[in-house]
Amino acid sequence: MHDVAHGPHIEGHFESSESVRDIVIGLSDGLTVPFALAAGLSGAVASSHIVVLAGLAEIAAGSIAMGLGGYLAARGDAEHYASERIREEREVIERTKDEEEEISEIFEQYSVDRVSAGPVLAALKQNPKAWVDFMMRFELGLEEPSPNRAHRSALTIAGSYIAGGIIPLLPYMLVADDLTALKLSVLITLLALAIFGALKGKLVGTGWLRSSLQTVTIGGAAAAVAYLLARLLNHRA
């Protein structure tokens, strides 16, 4: 969920598409949190019925929170880009000297002096649209978000969260014996986390084995702590 967006990559290294990133965001949490909650609760309450209820309530809450959150974040990005763009468009006309100065300062950070940067500035001034494009990317570090990103992002994240969250609950729905359901849930979810982690690692280029171990560790740690905490509190109560 907390992946930080990288800028564009031109050299043919891996560039994750926005949809893939949204699927990864939704699946990471969806496979982890409902799983840990179900495992935790089954350590404290004997009834599969309550585990399933709590799990489904969590999936509903989590998918809505993440989906709406993703929607608002994407819409916020688009609005931010649009308002900054209008501002830059105005500034290259009304405060031309200041904007020229800013270009010189950008280049000075890379020890390119004013004289060397001069021809670039002159070329940008020939083409105000390119100048604004240049300022958006090199002064403000902003990329133009793709249109309709907000809706797609919300649905992809929420759908992935639901798909991931259902997996650990299936055994509690289908198997009568509570302990067997817990064991099966742990087994299939850790397997799903391992496969998901490996695919994610291959995609992002961190190495499939390491990524797989990481996702299994996060899910396993969250479930183990939730389980121990729920048992402890239940014995105390």
Add this chain to the structure above:
Amino acid sequence: MHDVAHGPHIEGHFESSESVRDIVIGLSDGLTVPFALAAGLSGAVASSHIVVLAGLAEIAAGSIAMGLGGYLAARGDAEHYASERIREEREVIERTKDEEEEISEIFEQYSVDRVSAGPVLAALKQNPKAWVDFMMRFELGLEEPSPNRAHRSALTIAGSYIAGGIIPLLPYMLVADDLTALKLSVLITLLALAIFGALKGKLVGTGWLRSSLQTVTIGGAAAAVAYLLARLLNHRA
């Protein structure tokens, strides 16, 4: 949680520090998901004890999943930056012509021709470190992550999640009557969401009222759906 990182902002617009972003990430989810789960469960099971157990298990699971997730994301960013930097350092020496060509291509996107970009290229070639800095930022769009970001990020996100998640559970812990606890939980959590949303809006510059309404809507929608779902399933079962 799904805030997308912006690049640096030089013009004195708001630039959220990384810690503020981590607090916002943790609080957004911490105030929303445990709240919705508790509200959902209290619509289905009569016992505050189980609501508190499930809520605490969720907080444990969610804070670990988000904290570890944030840790790995930050560490991944740092490793990605370091490996790309080594690659660029090698390329400006071994494949100088290709890298020169890439600089020309970057400028051509902004209709700056090769001749105008020439002096910038010549200046960058005088200073290989600045050249690599330039390529990292303008070709690859990567920022150097601050050191120790991963640990700090993990602890900040997890701590904020726990702080946010405890708020909706307090009434269930302190008030004997289940229905009163639910009402109190809804009241104080919506209030907390409204205050948090307003502060976030002021900070990010989206306007406090709008941001406040948005966070209340997300939390309220998640809780309402979880509540309805849990009631529906419980009546069917």
